[in-house]
Amino acid sequence: MNQKAIGIFDSGVGGLTVLRQIKRELPDESVVYFGDTARVPYGSKSAKTIERYCIENAIFLLEKNIKMLVVACNTASAYGINKLRRLFNIPVVGVIHPGAKAAVAVTKNKRIAVLATRATVASEVYPKAIHSIDPSIEVISQACPLLVPMIEERMGNHPAAALMIEEYLQRVKEKACDTILLGCTHYPLLHDEIKKALHPSVFIVDSATTCSKEVKEVLLELGLENRKGSSAETRYFVSDDPEKFRETGERFLNTPITEVLLEGIH
Amino acid sequence: MNQKAIGIFDSGVGGLTVLRQIKRELPDESVVYFGDTARVPYGSKSAKTIERYCIENAIFLLEKNIKMLVVACNTASAYGINKLRRLFNIPVVGVIHPGAKAAVAVTKNKRIAVLATRATVASEVYPKAIHSIDPSIEVISQACPLLVPMIEERMGNHPAAALMIEEYLQRVKEKACDTILLGCTHYPLLHDEIKKALHPSVFIVDSATTCSKEVKEVLLELGLENRKGSSAETRYFVSDDPEKFRETGERFLNTPITEVLLEGIH
Numbered sequence: 001m002n003q004k005a006i007g008i009f010d011s012g013v014g015g016l017t018v019l020r021q022i023k024r025e026l027p028d029e030s031v032v033y034f035g036d037t038a039r040v041p042y043g044s045k046s047a048k049t050i051e052r053y054c055i056e057n058a059i060f061l062l063e064k065n066i067k068m069l070v071v072a073c074n075t076a077s078a079y080g081i082n083k084l085r086r087l088f089n090i091p092v093v094g095v096i097h098p099g100a101k102a103a104v105a106v107t108k109n110k111r112i113a114v115l116a117t118r119a120t121v122a123s124e125v126y127p128k129a130i131h132s133i134d135p136s137i138e139v140i141s142q143a144c145p146l147l148v149p150m151i152e153e154r155m156g157n158h159p160a161a162a163l164m165i166e167e168y169l170q171r172v173k174e175k176a177c178d179t180i181l182l183g184c185t186h187y188p189l190l191h192d193e194i195k196k197a198l199h200p201s202v203f204i205v206d207s208a209t210t211c212s213k214e215v216k217e218v219l220l221e222l223g224l225e226n227r228k229g230s231s232a233e234t235r236y237f238v239s240d241d242p243e244k245f246r247e248t249g250e251r252f253l254n255t256p257i258t259e260v261l262l263e264g265i266h
Numbered sequence: 267m268n269q270k271a272i273g274i275f276d277s278g279v280g281g282l283t284v285l286r287q288i289k290r291e292l293p294d295e296s297v298v299y300f301g302d303t304a305r306v307p308y309g310s311k312s313a314k315t316i317e318r319y320c321i322e323n324a325i326f327l328l329e330k331n332i333k334m335l336v337v338a339c340n341t342a343s344a345y346g347i348n349k350l351r352r353l354f355n356i357p358v359v360g361v362i363h364p365g366a367k368a369a370v371a372v373t374k375n376k377r378i379a380v381l382a383t384r385a386t387v388a389s390e391v392y393p394k395a396i397h398s399i400d401p402s403i404e405v406i407s408q409a410c411p412l413l414v415p416m417i418e419e420r421m422g423n424h425p426a427a428a429l430m431i432e433e434y435l436q437r438v439k440e441k442a443c444d445t446i447l448l449g450c451t452h453y454p455l456l457h458d459e460i461k462k463a464l465h466p467s468v469f470i471v472d473s474a475t476t477c478s479k480e481v482k483e484v485l486l487e488l489g490l491e492n493r494k495g496s497s498a499e500t501r502y503f504v505s506d507d508p509e510k511f512r513e514t515g516e517r518f519l520n521t522p523i524t525e526v527l528l529e530g531i532h
Binding site: 039152155161244 | 303304305306310311312315411412415416418419421424425426427429430433506507510
């Protein structure tokens with residue numbers, strides 16, 4: 001029983017798909033969200049730089065007095081999570097392992113496709129995480145670098161986005177994967193467009209949903225959950241352009257955001 | 267007569283289209299290029315953050331002992347150039363005014379379209395610069411936020427890029443602009459694709475080329491040019507991922523880059 005907040009960070013707005021699921025799973029928990037919008041995107045940066053950004057973001061949230069840290073960004077989870085676990089003495093939950101576990105649980109033909117940013121693909125964290133559970137599974141990794149800008153530009157249902165999705169799914173279809181893992185927290189916003197481009201039997205696992213389930217499990221396991229829900233609040237911080245974050249964020253959350261504060265490390 | 271280098275910065279690789287033109291116009295000059303790849307892109311960030319990045323980049327280059335500063339980024343020119351001119355005592359050349367001047371010189375029907383990033387469009391620097399020369403010109407500003415990622419992902423000749431260009435040029439065509447100003451240093455790499463989507467009579471002004479002409483004029487005017495060409499060298503610095511910069515940069519320059527050093531401010 002603990003009334004402190006859950007801290008969540010992402011390079012920008014993408015992690016709000018994780019926040020949305022956490023609020024659904026755990027409506028009584030307070031949440032502090034940090035979007036590192038001054039340095040977004042992480043997906044095209046080097047491992048060392050991403051790791052440094054993760055540490056700085058974690059310190060920012062720790063100073064907001066959190067009980068758990070959620071890395072709601074696949075790229076940051078890929079490069080930063082081990083370091084964060086070594087450095088800080090609160091539980092750290094990322095998006096990689098919960099997603100990998102769920103994908104392994106649903107695949108029947110043992111061919112999983114992972115759609116992600118270039119950096120996440122290059123890190124090979126998803127193949128590693130999947131193989132640590134079942135080494136016989138074939139993992140097809142596909143970098144989809146144009147999907148994030150298309151989502152942020154509200155071009156998700158433009159014919160150009162459909163063409164790009166078709167392009168990115170070509171190899172996935174050739175390999176007849178029966179499970180697609182959305183390995184970027186932006187991609188749930190293209191769920192329907194991706195679904196449309198695939199055979200109806202293909203299962204889509206979304207790492208935002210699986211991460212929020214893991215958050216709940218860990219909270220309960222460690223007895224850190226809050227049972228006095230009346231005081232639950234959600235606070236938003238960004239390192240740049242709070243107004244733009246508010247606008248885009250409301251689209252991600254499908255609910256109004258009243259206040260976004262400009263703070264954090266640059 | 268001055269053998270110091272010309273300093274050029276951009277948020278990433280885009281400014282290399284300016285560097286390429288400067289090397290053509292001024293083959294005897296040494297150049298130091300800084301690509302702020304740890305914080306790229308600037309186009310989606312706030313005015314205040316962009317201004318701060320400009321100052322830090324300028325200081326980095328000043329410490330490399332330069333005789334002139336070229337802001338080879340439209341977004342940075344839009345938000346940072348006045349501040350840079352006030353702060354530092356070397357000539358500062360941006361990409362906005364040279365481009366605006368050239369576009370005004372070629373338009374016949376006095377309707378100029380400016381294609382640029384969101385931040386450059388929001389800054390209204392191009393309309394202001396054009397109107398300061400001829401207030402009777404109509405300026406149609408079009409933000410093209412997906413073109414930079416498409417260029418960087420080598421998708422410039424993919425059908426999805428053609429669809430996006432079509433989308434972005436729709437209003438430009440409706441307004442029957444006879445001149446298009448490429449207000450982003452990446453866009454010269456889509457010159458042919460943009461040309462194809464327009465009536466053959468439309469004139470395309472590219473701010474990389476016009477900026478390099480301005481650099482030459484200013485150097486000659488101030489007597490800062492180098493006449494001992496034998497020692498001319500080009501050095502590259504980035505704030506993240508030198509190898510990726512080298513690869514993409516060679517495509518931009520159409521010539522090999524031997525060394526890229528990781529330095530600069532984060």
